[in-house]
Amino acid sequence: MDDAKTITITINGKQVQTTEGRYLLEVCRENGVDIPTLCHHEAVSPAGACRLCAVEVGDGKGRSRIVASCIYPCWDGMVVETESPRAVGVRRLVLETLLARAPKVPVIRDLARRYGIRRPRFPLENHQCILCGLCVRVCSEVVGVHALSMQGRGAEKECGTPYLSGESTCIGCGACVYVCPTECIHMEDRDGVRTIWHEDAGVKTSVRQFKLKYCKVCGAPLGPEYQLEYIRKKVGLPEDFHDLCPGCRATGRRVAATT
């Protein structure tokens, strides 16, 4: 952007320069100020889903408000307090509700402990999924497959494949498994089959299975057949490209060159 304007903002009393419109969370982190997050990941667009990144933003004249820093664009002269009693209070409340929803999830427990929350005032539930939507965004924005979505609304909201069924556009890449902060998406490779599923409150949903492909020479696992085919078509690789693992392919080339 050519018309990007350089601005000065104050974070916890320290003046820093940045570009107008950048998201506050990024700017804070660049300047060594840590803010906890659960629904944020550099690889995907921010969603403001968890509200854990709450900070206090003021105009320097005594007026201030709480904002979700991951989706809040910076403006000139703003005064940011990340550890003010108000900001910390909001984060505590967020963690208290999250702990009530997912009391057994390690990241949530750790964060709650850090904020001095032992027992939430709210009735305990037994979820793992915190509805952060990271799996959905990774699948659509990074993988480009759009296999997942948030479904329903309110208390019945959940995430998974359409109809929570195995029939979906999922290619079995495992990106969602990797990005899920609460580890409620599982992946298992066994007996030549990869299985990926969501598991929440003890219920397995969106169970999808893929036949795995192995190197024709050394037998090393290459990945789900369907995914390899998807990549091959997308990139325009030759049909037999995924018959061999990279090692055996290189050896094959060397042998061909010397004979």
Add this chain to the structure above:
Amino acid sequence: MEAMNPTTPSGCLCEDVDPILDRYGRDQGLLVSILQDIQEKYRYLPKEALERVSAALDVPMAQVYAVATFFKAFSLKPRGRHVVQVCMGTACHVRGAPLIRDKLERDLGVKNGETAADLSVTLESVNCVGACALGPVVVLDDEVQGHVTLTKVDALVKKVRS
């Protein structure tokens, strides 16, 4: 009334869905209106219809499904030819709505929130239809029935059965 004819969809449903899609110029931005028309046609959103919409509009199925499950007006499950809604809002509740609901469940032979296997009727509860002064209220096929008593339920059930 179109909704009176039971339609048991099968196959790809293109024949029914495509005209609806065309009516809206196959515009992705009009997804909700398209789904509304499909819902009107089948009284619910059949999976095959959603798949057709997804393919025709080039909108991922996951996205179509997210929209379909977001709005309360849409149903993903088949609904009955008649829809009986019992108001369980506060005003109706204190005037005996639970008794009305229990009797409807018994007499219609369907649980609250469910549809009869023969698709004759769907029974569901709603929260306040804005006619509190008439409570307890039952809505039969969009028609508000006020001051419902157990005897009135008999008449309602008869209407559904006829």
